[in-house]
Amino acid sequence: MGYYIFSYGINTGKIAAAFHSGDEKILQQVQETDTFDSYRDFLPSGKKTTPEKAIDDIIKNKPYDTESNFAYGYALICMCDALGEKLPYMQEIKLGYETDLVNECLDEDFNIKEMEIENKLFEKKIPFEIPAIDDWPMIGFLGGQGLAELKKTLSKIKITEEEIDELFEGDEADDDKGCAYQHIKGIMDNIDYCIDNNLEMISFCH
Secondary structure, rough: OOOEEEEEEEEEHHHHHOOOOHHHHHHHHHOHHHHHHHHOOOOOOOOOOHHHHHHHHHHOOOOHHHHHHHHHHHHHHHHHHHHOOOOOOOOOEEOOHHHHHHHHHHHOOOOOOOOOOHHHHHOOOOOOOOOOOOOEEEEEOOOHHHHHHHHHHHOOOOOOOOHHHHOOOOOHHHHHHHHHHHHHHHHHHHHHHHHOOEEEEEEEEE
C-alpha cells in the first residue's frame, strides 16, 4: 500500500474563515464531496471521533477531541478539497520509493543538492487551528514566499512532456526516471499555478 503525497491550492483566509463560522452552507459544501465520503467514517481502533465529527467540531466551534487528533487532519483534507482548488497535477506521489527517485534525479540530473522533496513540501507548519497530529496524515504548507523560493530552486530544470513520454517507452531504468521527471514537472506546474492564481499550497500524506 504505502503512503502518498497530494496537494491543493488554497486561499488560506477562505479556509480559516470557515473555522468556528457555524456556516451550515460550508458544512454542506464539504459534505457533498467525494473526498468527504471517502474519509467520513474512518476510525482507528481505540479512537472516538471520526473525520465527519471533526469537521462539525471545526465549523461549529465545538471542543476538539485531542485524543483523536488524526480526525482533524482528515477533516482539513475534506475542507481543502471543498473550498480549495484542484491543481494541474493531482497524481499522488508515493512516499519512499517515488520520492527517492525524485530526489536522486534532482541531485544527479539537475545538480540540486541536499534537498529532499518530501521535506520541502512538509517543512512549514500549517496556519490552521487543529490539534497537533502525531502520525497521519502529515500536513505541510507553502505560502507565497515558500513557493517563490522553491520555484527559484527548481528554475534550472527543463522537462517536456515529450521527454517524459520517451522515457516511459524505454527500459525499466528509463521508466523510473520517467516517473521521477513526471512528478518533478507536476510539482513545478502546481507551484506556477499557485503563484499565478495567488494561492498557497497545502500538501497531505497518508
